[in-house]
């Protein structure tokens with residue numbers, strides 16, 4: 607079985623308000639629809655000290671900044687090889 611991906615979502619108040627509230631929902635839907643929930647370890651993180659560039663999402667150590675819905679879909683497609 608492939609190694610689990612680690613998705614860390616910044617849930618500090620700045621990132622959360624800037625879009626990670628919706629990004630979190632989108633990621634969960636994305637994974638559910640593709641039966642990938644078991645392939646992922648989810649982590650929340652308090653402020654990542656990049657508030658000005660938020661919302662921040664980190665996948666396997668790679669930091670993504672200013673993540674919006676469109677970027678997010680692209681990031682997930684790449685991460686999961688779609």
Ligand code: FES
Nearest residue numbers: 618621654656657
């Ligand atoms: S709240 Fe996410 S970087 Fe500060």
